Amino acid sequence: MEPLKTHQGLVYPLNRSNIDTDQIIPKQFLKRIERSGFGQFLFYHWRFDDEGNLRPDFSLNNPKYQGASILVAGENFGCGSSREHAPWAVQDFGFKIVIAPSYADIFKNNCVKNGILPIQVSDEQVQYIIRKAESEEYQLTVDLENQVVYDNEGFKVSFDIVPYPKVMLLNGWDEIGVTLTYEDKIAEYELSK
């Protein structure tokens, strides 16, 4: 995975709470055998009607958010099942960062495993960002090293992150990548058998 040190990108605001994994990626797409390509099914029932036509009234279909890489949403994002398809869809659609007041635990872990940075800030700060992004083309910069998010108008907020996931994201490591740094030990163990 690519290292994520600082990232500047367009914000997409989704002002809903308790967005569950069924809404992020509906059940019928789980039987696929691919790892990639889940982005096209992200928020499927919100983006498309029953005939598969784009719903023009759903904000993500608005051309002004095209190319957004920062997803901002309400509390308890990613609740529901532990399926890994949900972060796969978020990431494959092009989002590198999620900002929300709170997350489901498993979803948060699965994000880091898949190279997405889940940032947790207060409800007020999330609401501020959402309002800005709804009214204008709004860019944010995320500095993971220093654990801050800011815009170019003076808005700045810091966030907490556990050390181990931070190191993984900064270096672009996935869990396998981390384990492979112990390859000598694994090889040594294999020799001793």
Next chain:
Amino acid sequence: MHTPKNIIQKIWEKHVVHQEEGKPDLLYIDLHLVHEVTSPQAFEGLRMNGRKVRRPDLTYATMDHNVPTRQRLVINDPISKKQIDTLQENCQEFGVTLADIHHPDNGIVHVIGPELGLTQPGKTIVCGDSHTSTHGAFGSLAFGIGTSEVEHVLATQTLWQAPPKTLNVKVNGKLGTGVTAKDLILAIIGKFGVQFGTGYVMEYTGEAIRSLSMEERMTVCNMSIEAGARAGLITPDETTFEYLRGRRHVPQGEAFEEAVAEWKALATDEGASYDRVVEIEAAEVEPQVTWGTNPGMCIPITANVPNPDETEKPSEKDEIKRALEYMGLEAGQPISSVKIDHVFIGSCTNSRLSDLRSAAEVVRGKKVSPTVTAIVVPGSFSVKLAAEKEGLDKVFTDAGFEWREAGCSMCLAMNDDIVPPGERCASTSNRNFEGRQGNGARTHLVSPEMAAAAAVAGHFVDVRQVSAAQEVR
């Protein structure tokens, strides 16, 4: 003097590659079994990152969940077909040995591992399937994993795992006549609940366990996960060594004797302790039937379906009510009065040769009730052939059973074998969750003997009475 250890701790310590403060242990995996449903994204992940399978020689793949059991080669569901084709391509690309549909070694992953001698005492074994606990019957540490862990093991042959707590399940005394290993494990889960093993690895000990055959031990360990434990195992002994001797993947000749000496040393040391111990008297176990929607909801064949108003714990009241409603049962009705529509003899719990033999004995010379559709699905190609050699297929088909090809089949209804909504199935499998055998399907878990007896009677019956009557004649 070293501290005495139990078998679980011994196997664990032998497999720790690396330990450091604040992290789980890095555990080496000796055998990785792969099937078509949980592996495609794992292989794709390897491809996306330009990674290889570290030890194809310790990886073994089969197809089982989607395999049709009527005509093996006609796969109607396009998604099933795709999963099967994808495994074929992935195994070819990454150099993994595969027992595909055409292969004589093909079968349910937890049936063929032991058959081929891949499963051995002291090994760490994983598979992207929760019933991997089956392999614990051989004294191996075997547990199910998720898709990203499958990828992790493929790439590194290791997993980050926190050391488990250990639980000793002691089964004292002997099982009565007509009472099987399936009844024992159901009774254990019924007595202690579907969560008593959560966070633990279990070791089954005691006289009743020691006298079980290997196939019976597999039935017990298979359902450890239904008690919440990721793994359950049994210390290997002469029964284990005799089963393994001469199998294709075990050491041969002199080397086998050396291996046996090593396997014997795995046994729990005198004075070793466990984090928890539970005990059950084997003599008290009767043939079991599940009445509800989890494996812990089971009662002896002689008992009545529970009444939610009579339960001591109020929290259970709603659960019982909901289960009775889903199952279409009356509170307090004798379980033996429950009529069935389907019988499924199969799954990784009860589809081995000895299971088919004992079911065949019950139906020999009899007829399946006209209101019942009954199928037998052997656990593997080789079980099927062995059974046919003994004429068991004939016994079943003469009685009116369908004799099918090997696979998971009606255990989870991923192929065409589905129980229709509202219909009732006596099943030798391991899960009776809502919808497990098909949307709205009602599953009752039983032993192969009890399933066979129910097929003939059209409702549940005490197999002990059936066999007693047979002996008199």
